[in-house]
Amino acid sequence: MNIAVVGTGYVGLVSGTCFAETGNHVICVDNNESKVESLQNGQLTIYEPGLELLFGRNTKEGRLTFTTDLEYAIKKSEIIFLALPTPPGEDGSADLSYVLGVAEQLGEMMDDYKVIVDKSTVPVGTAEKVTAAIAKKAKVDFDVVSNPEFLREGVAVDDFLKPDRVVIGTSSERAQKVMHRLYEPFVRQGNPIYFMDERSAEMTKYAANSYLATRITFMNEIANLCEIVGANVDMVRIGMGSDSRIGKRFLFPGVGYGGSCFPKDVQALAKTAKDNDYDFNILNSVMNVNNRQKHVLSEKIIKHFGGDLTGRTIALWGLAFKPNTDDIREAPAIYIIEDLLAAGATVTAYDPEAMENMRALFGDKVNFVEHRYDALKDASCLAIVTEWSIFRTPDFSYIAELMKEKVIFDGRNLYSLEDMEEIGFYYNSIGRNSIDKKKSKSKTLS
C-alpha cells in the first residue's frame, strides 16, 4: 500500500518506519527542512531503541522516503496519516491548529479516493472537524478515520510492531477494509483490532492515558503517606499488584509523571469535561498532586541541607522524562533543576541521551558532564531522577571517594535499603524509610 505520514516526529517516524517494515511504501512529510534533510541523509532525528536497524533497511530498499512536499506525498498515497503535534493551548485544550491546518490543504491536493487517518491524540469530535476542513475544497471521495496511537517512547518500535490492540474509529466500510488490510500484519499473534465509531476511538485514547496517569498519581500519594507512617511502598506495591484485578504494571511511585503525553492529555480531557459542564474531579486532583510531586525530591534535598544550597554541588543522574529516550518534554528533571538553582546550588548533570536537549533549555546554568561519575566530584548530594539501567549498579566505593558527603536522594527507588544501610550512605528514596547511619547509631547508643 502507498502511505503518506504527515509529521515526522516520535510517532510519525516510528509509524512510518514500521509500516515500511511490513512492505508498504511510505513517504514521511515534515515542514521542518533540516529534519527532512537529516532523514534523507540517513541520519535519525530521535533516539529510539531498535529504530536504526529498521530505518536503515527500509530506506536502503526504497520503501521509506522523506520530503517537505506535501502535495507530492498526497498524490502518491492511498492512506494519509496525520501525526502532527496537538500541544496544550493556553486554556489546556488540545491545540488543533496543526491538524486542521494540514487538513485544509488536503482537500485541494487529493486527486482520488483517500483515507485520512488521525494518528495524533485529538479530542472527541475532531474527526468531524477534519472531515469538514477537507470537504471545503475536496472534489473526490474520502473518509476520515480515528486511529489513536498507544506506543510508549523508549519501547516505541516494539509497541508499534506488537500492539496490545489497535483501535480504529470509522463509520465507513470502505475505510474499515483498508485499515484492516494495513494492520493485519501487526496483529497476527492474536491481538485484536477494535473497530468502533470515531468519537469512542478518540475518547479511548484520553481515557487510557488519564487512567494510567491517575494510577501513577495514586501510588505517589500512597508513597508519600508510607514515608509519614513508616511503611515501605515497594512492599505495598508488590502486595497490591499481585491482585490480578489490579496488576503489577504502572504502579511505580517516583518524581511525578512527565513526557509529551500524560500531562497534556489529562489536561485536555479535563478541559473537554469542563466545556461540557462536567466537573471531572479526579482529573483535577491528579493534576494538582502531580504538580506537587515534581517538587518532592528537590524540596527534600533543600530541607536536608537547612534550606539553602549556596556553595553546594548537587549532582543529577537522569534528565529524560523516562529511560531510553532523549525526550525531555515535561520532564520532572526540569522542575528539580529549577528548584535547586533557585536554592543557590551548583548543578552538575549526566544523562545517556538527553543532555543535548537539556543544554538547549538551561545552557551553562547547568554543568553537563560526559561521564556519570564526573557529575559527582565534590558533590554534597546525588539526586537520581531517571531510572536508566546504567545507574542501577554503580561502584559505591568510588562514589564515596568522589563526593564531599555520602548523600543520595533517589527519586526512582533504584537501590535496596539493606544495601544502602551496609554501604553507609545517607539514603532517602520515595515512600520508604530513609537510611541514616548516624541517627540509627545514636539511637542504639541512647
Ligand SMILES: NC(=O)c1ccc[n+]([C@@H]2O[C@H](COP(=O)([O-])OP(=O)(O)OC[C@H]3O[C@@H](n4cnc5c(N)ncnc54)[C@H](O)[C@@H]3O)[C@@H](O)[C@H]2O)c1
Ligand atoms: N510521543 C509519543 O509517545 C506519542 C504517542 C502516542 C500519541 N502521540 C500523539 O501523536 C502526536 C504527535 O506527537 P509526537 O510526539 O510525534 O510529536 P513531535 O513534535 O515529535 O512531531 C510532530 C512533527 O510534526 C511536524 N509538523 C508540524 N507542523 C507540520 C506541518 N504543517 N506539516 C508537516 N509537518 C509538520 C513537526 O516538525 C514534527 O516533526 C501528538 O498528538 C501526540 O499527542 C504521541
Ligand SMILES: O=c1ccn([C@@H]2O[C@H](COP(=O)(O)OP(=O)(O)O[C@H]3O[C@H](CO)[C@@H](O)[C@H](O)[C@H]3O)[C@@H](O)[C@H]2O)c(=O)[nH]1
Ligand atoms: O509506574 C510508572 C510508570 C510511568 N511513570 C512515569 O509516567 C510517565 C510516562 O511514562 P510512559 O507511559 O512509560 O511513557 P510515554 O512514552 O509518555 O507513554 C504514554 O503516553 C503515550 C502518548 O500518548 C501513550 O501512547 C502511551 O501508551 C503512554 O504509556 C513518565 O514520566 C514515567 O516516569 C511512573 O512514574 N510510574
